[in-house]
Amino acid sequence: MTKPSFTPRVFSGIKPSGGLHLGNYLGAIKRFVQMQGGEFETIYCVVDLHAITVWQNPAELRDGTREVAAGFIASGIDPETSILFNQSQVPEHAELAWIFNCVARVGWMNRMTQFKDKAGANAEAVSLGLYAYPALMAADILIYHATHVPVGEDQKQHVELTRDIAAKFNHDFKVDFFPLSEPVIGGPATRVMNLRDGTKKMSKSGESDMERINMTDDADSIAKKFRKAKTDPAPLPDTFEALEGRPEARNLVDIYAALADITPEEVIAQYAGAGWGVFKPALADLAVDKLAPISTEMARLMADKAEIDRILARGAERARDIAAPILRQTYDIVGLLGK
Ligand code: AMP
């Protein structure tokens, strides 16, 4: 059988649980924008069905969904060039996820490190959805036959599972129907760390707001958080390699590089020997310069929720035009009767 050729297509998603932070921006959204308008068809999704794998207040979920959409648009996602929508408006995701629940093996799910981290000692009490989460993520990607998936480092294992599911489906049904999607993980900010502890990743949950930069923070808070970020006493070294074993220093250099679109080596070349009294204000200025216009635009967009809802509904229609025929063919391959 000849190999099908798949349209170069990008899919990625962000959960509307808690606010967007600098890790989401540098690890994900900024790179979504870079992939737009070139060789790829780009599909970006606010994954509300993933958010409810842990409890969400309904009113906050609705607004959080709009806020992530506003964050996408304010960062440069054009809802005409890309397809932008929220997951629950395209029921094909959940329908394909059921098929994938029957393809993925329990042993595969048991190896997922994100589940182990999130469930912790409490694994008996978390939702069944949290456990099945990676099969829904595989469905998000494969319902569009997406070939490329830009994500932060923490999602690599889930994209690999998506490839395993695609391969097992193709093998079991003797078809070449789903592509083996490639994770796209690159640049200096694939893992942005917590500003108070450079060994933990920056995340939406966490005790102190000082440990993360939120995309809605104003200029003063951004500057204050970088000024107060934890560091060691030594100045910046002469080589990037010498940052080994200095996680907080390395993180701030990586953040600078990602914001300035240069390499960490170039940051070091510019600031070798500088103390934190020089580097932190420079980083704060750069961050304010890049992020303040985005937070201002997010606030402007959030003032017209009906417009955001219209954009998401229109995006969902366009997404369904791609997803519905792929689901229909999947059902047919599996032997589920229908027209
Ligand atoms: P989430 O907020 O978990 O829905 O994540 C959305 C996207 O942001 C995914 O592609 C994550 O890999 C990415 N991401 C989340 N936190 C970070 C971080 N601290 N550094 C880099 N990327 C991140």
Ligand code: TRP
């Ligand atoms: N699981 C991802 C996260 O926690 C979010 C996500 C859901 C996603 N579906 C996706 C990312 C599909 C890429 C592609 O960050």
